[in-house]
Amino acid sequence: MKNTWLIARRELASYFTSPIAHAVTAVFLLVAGYLFWVILYYSREATMRYLFYNVTTLLLLVGPALTMRLVAEERRTGTIELLLTSPVRDGEVIAGKFLAALGLWALMLALTLVYPALLEAFGNPDLGPIATGYLGLLLAGGAVLALGVIASTVTSNQVIAALVAFGLSLFLWLADALQGIATGALGSFFSYLSMSTHFYDLAKGVIDTRDVVFYLSLIFGSLFVATRLLEARRWKL
Amino acid sequence: MIEVEHLTKRYGDVTAIDDLSFSVRQGEILGFLGPNGAGKTTTMRILSGYMPPSAGRARVAGYDVTENSLEVRRRIGYLPETVPLYPEMTVSAYLEYMAALRGVARPTRAAMQAMEACGVADRRDTLIGKLSKGYRQRVGLAQALIHDPEVLILDEPTIGLDPRQIIEVRNLIKSLGGKRTIILSTHILPEVSQVCERVMIINKGRLVAEDTPERLTARLRGAQQLLVQVARPTRETASVLQSIAGVLRVNEKESGRYEIESALDGDPRPKIAEAVVQHGWGLLELRPVGMSLEEIFLTLTTEDAATEPAGQADRPTPAPRRQGGEGR
Numbered sequence: 001m002k003n004t005w006l007i008a009r010r011e012l013a014s015y016f017t018s019p020i021a022h023a024v025t026a027v028f029l030l031v032a033g034y035l036f037w038v039i040l041y042y043s044r045e046a047t048m049r050y051l052f053y054n055v056t057t058l059l060l061l062v063g064p065a066l067t068m069r070l071v072a073e074e075r076r077t078g079t080i081e082l083l084l085t086s087p088v089r090d091g092e093v094i095a096g097k098f099l100a101a102l103g104l105w106a107l108m109l110a111l112t113l114v115y116p117a118l119l120e121a122f123g124n125p126d127l128g129p130i131a132t133g134y135l136g137l138l139l140a141g142g143a144v145l146a147l148g149v150i151a152s153t154v155t156s157n158q159v160i161a162a163l164v165a166f167g168l169s170l171f172l173w174l175a176d177a178l179q180g181i182a183t184g185a186l187g188s189f190f191s192y193l194s195m196s197t198h199f200y201d202l203a204k205g206v207i208d209t210r211d212v213v214f215y216l217s218l219i220f221g222s223l224f225v226a227t228r229l230l231e232a233r234r235w236k237l
Numbered sequence: 238m239i240e241v242e243h244l245t246k247r248y249g250d251v252t253a254i255d256d257l258s259f260s261v262r263q264g265e266i267l268g269f270l271g272p273n274g275a276g277k278t279t280t281m282r283i284l285s286g287y288m289p290p291s292a293g294r295a296r297v298a299g300y301d302v303t304e305n306s307l308e309v310r311r312r313i314g315y316l317p318e319t320v321p322l323y324p325e326m327t328v329s330a331y332l333e334y335m336a337a338l339r340g341v342a343r344p345t346r347a348a349m350q351a352m353e354a355c356g357v358a359d360r361r362d363t364l365i366g367k368l369s370k371g372y373r374q375r376v377g378l379a380q381a382l383i384h385d386p387e388v389l390i391l392d393e394p395t396i397g398l399d400p401r402q403i404i405e406v407r408n409l410i411k412s413l414g415g416k417r418t419i420i421l422s423t424h425i426l427p428e429v430s431q432v433c434e435r436v437m438i439i440n441k442g443r444l445v446a447e448d449t450p451e452r453l454t455a456r457l458r459g460a461q462q463l464l465v466q467v468a469r470p471t472r473e474t475a476s477v478l479q480s481i482a483g484v485l486r487v488n489e490k491e492s493g494r495y496e497i498e499s500a501l502d503g504d505p506r507p508k509i510a511e512a513v514v515q516h517g518w519g520l521l522e523l524r525p526v527g528m529s530l531e532e533i534f535l536t537l538t539t540e541d542a543a544t545e546p547a548g549q550a551d552r553p554t555p556a557p558r559r560q561g562g563e564g565r
Contacts, residue, residue, distance in 0.1 A: 006337050006338055007338075010326075013330075014325050014326070017326070077322075077324075078320075081315075082315075082317070082380070083338075084287055085315045086335070087307050087339060087340060
């Protein structure tokens with residue numbers, strides 16, 4: 001646990017000493033702010049529901065940018081050898097990396113709290129759905145980031161890591177599109193697998209434990225897979 | 238402290254190390270010598286717990302590197318071949334992070350001590366990415382020392398340093414010995430003789446020679462073997478040569494040709510020449526036989542030499558015979 005925290009803290013600090021955190025956060029806030037304004041301008045509604053849907057699209061791009069370097073960079077520079085010959089469990093390495101990325105995502109979301117504050121100042125928004133929407137973004141973000149950690153673990157190339165993360169996330173985001181192709185149990189399986197179907201309720205203000213469980217399973221499952229992939233070098237081949 | 242038994246590592250079809258066995262006593266400094274691609278790095282990676290062997294076992298401080306990897310990793314300091322540094326961190330932040338990761342109780346103090354020991358304290362607030370190669374190498378070494386490990390595994394610790402820094406780092410390593418067990422790899426031949434108590438030469442994943450550096454260097458230099466040829470030998474020539482101080486054994490190859498084994502310290506050649514002239518035997522030739530350091534190294538590490546076991550001299554520890562195809 002202490003090691004996880006140490007790794008997460010170093011990783012978070014390194015986000016900010018490199019330009020990544022600043023660049024990603026700036027672009028994210030710029031686009032999110034633009035969307036907030038446009039949506040508000042046309043809808044004239046004190047709600048953030050439509051913004052949340054749009055931010056998930058942004059998440060599919062931002063997530064891989066945050067995770068692509070996590071393990072891949074250590075592989076490329078050789079620091080992975082240092083980390084893995086320290087008395088640290090592979091799971092602690094993966095958890096630390098994930099928490100750093102999640103921390104940055106949470107920070108980016110926190111900076112957008114300006115929007116509900118503006119709505120509150122000039123309108124009368126229902127804060128319940130806004131809170132659950134943020135919870136949804138945090139959970140969906142966690143899932144995309146955990147998938148990104150898998151992608152970063154299998155390669156030393158950051159571009160590949162980012163693309164694989166994007167591909168995995170996009171597939172899981174749109175998996176419900178396969179619902180119409182496959183029928184019956186398979187169809188509902190694809191529907192269940194879709195990250196977007198689990199997001200809608202949260203954005204509407206409904207906390208369904210099934211949605212929360214889905215995202216948490218996806219996060220922990222992905223981190224487990226990433227840990228096993230990191231351990232792969234220890235397999236006797 | 239370190240026991241390696243029949244260690245084998247294969248990457249697909251390539252056998253990186255092949256049935257390697259050796260052991261290192263506590264406090265010993267072992268030099269690991271071999272050309273690039275001989276299996277030095279692979280062996281060190283296995284010992285450090287980074288990856289498992291394909292076959293055989295390795296133990297550090299009594300713990301198996303595969304089964305008790307965490308216990309092994311607590312006890313070793315490891316400097317890999319490519320110095321693992323985070324360029325975006327400052328020297329002190331990096332060392333404090335490493336200290337904390339290794340479970341050091343007071344990371345800040347440990348980092349300060351390691352920086353002083355390795356001569357990088359003056360750059361403590363510099364970003365690692367801005368350091369020169371020599372400084373980076375020493376920061377890497379500081380990282381390996383930071384938790385005061387029982388065993389140090391150093392993969393080419395002096396690579397990329399200038400001559401003065403090389404001497405400093407060698408002295409540092411030497412001063413660390415005695416208490417700690419150290420394995421260091423290098424392909425610089427004189428380095429091992431200056432730093433190590435024992436040397437292992439490996440090639441193509443196999444042990445080809447193992448000895449103390451003195452004996453190995455002596456053998457490599459051929460200093461202990463002299464060839465004397467005289468024009469008019471008498472019956473007593475051999476015994477006269479034998480009586481000269483520093484001569485250990487005289488072996489008459491043919492009439493007038495003597496192979497002389499001399500002690501390692503002191504060169505008996507002037508006295509031999511003097512004796513031959515004094516007795517009027519007519520000196521034809523007096524020269525050291527054997528090959529240069531580089532030549533022996535090349536012989537030991539090229540395939541042609543594989544027929545003759547080079548590690549015949551007394552070995553401090555049992556070493557495997559160089560037999561092929563045991564199929565481990």
